[in-house]
Amino acid sequence: MNVPQERLQSIVEKHHSNKKNLIATLLDIQEEFHYLPPDSLRYVARALGMPLIDIIGVSTFYRAFSLTPRGEHTCLVCMGTACHVRGGPKILEEFERRLSIKSGETTPDGRFTLETVACLGCCAIGPVVTVDGEYFGHTSIRKVNTILKKYQRSEKAAPKADESPAS
Numbered sequence: 001m002n003v004p005q006e007r008l009q010s011i012v013e014k015h016h017s018n019k020k021n022l023i024a025t026l027l028d029i030q031e032e033f034h035y036l037p038p039d040s041l042r043y044v045a046r047a048l049g050m051p052l053i054d055i056i057g058v059s060t061f062y063r064a065f066s067l068t069p070r071g072e073h074t075c076l077v078c079m080g081t082a083c084h085v086r087g088g089p090k091i092l093e094e095f096e097r098r099l100s101i102k103s104g105e106t107t108p109d110g111r112f113t114l115e116t117v118a119c120l121g122c123c124a125i126g127p128v129v130t131v132d133g134e135y136f137g138h139t140s141i142r143k144v145n146t147i148l149k150k151y152q153r154s155e156k157a158a159p160k161a162d163e164s165p166a167s
């Protein structure tokens, strides 16, 4: 992936090029590119005057960061005990079938990343799924399609930056 240097510069400067703001800086880069591209880690190391190994250490320690490309939307299917007994595995299968990927993978168009999680902290409404942090409780196989459509629809509805508003 080609990482625009000016975008990285603006993120680093937003955080005052300060080592103390390393995590906030990396979070912004993660949000911008949906992962931490290798070039961005080298850039941050240079800009903050830190050893690259320290940046990599932080990037691999926190689950919020990913060193591999991720989709625009992250679907988390809970496989904790409470969700598991209420059909979590079937929900996961349905996501895998509809997205044609396995858990841990990203769709080739870069739209969705599918992952499992041990517990989302709201077992009473299981089985639970989140997409980009939005919770869907009492999920069923039928609801999986509705959930995915919501995110596919929102992409279609959002006009692209280069589209003329009055065309």
Ligand code: FES
Pocket: 078, 079, 080, 081, 082, 083, 084, 118, 119, 120, 121, 122, 123, 124, 126, 128
């Ligand atoms: S087990 Fe799924 S939310 Fe706790």
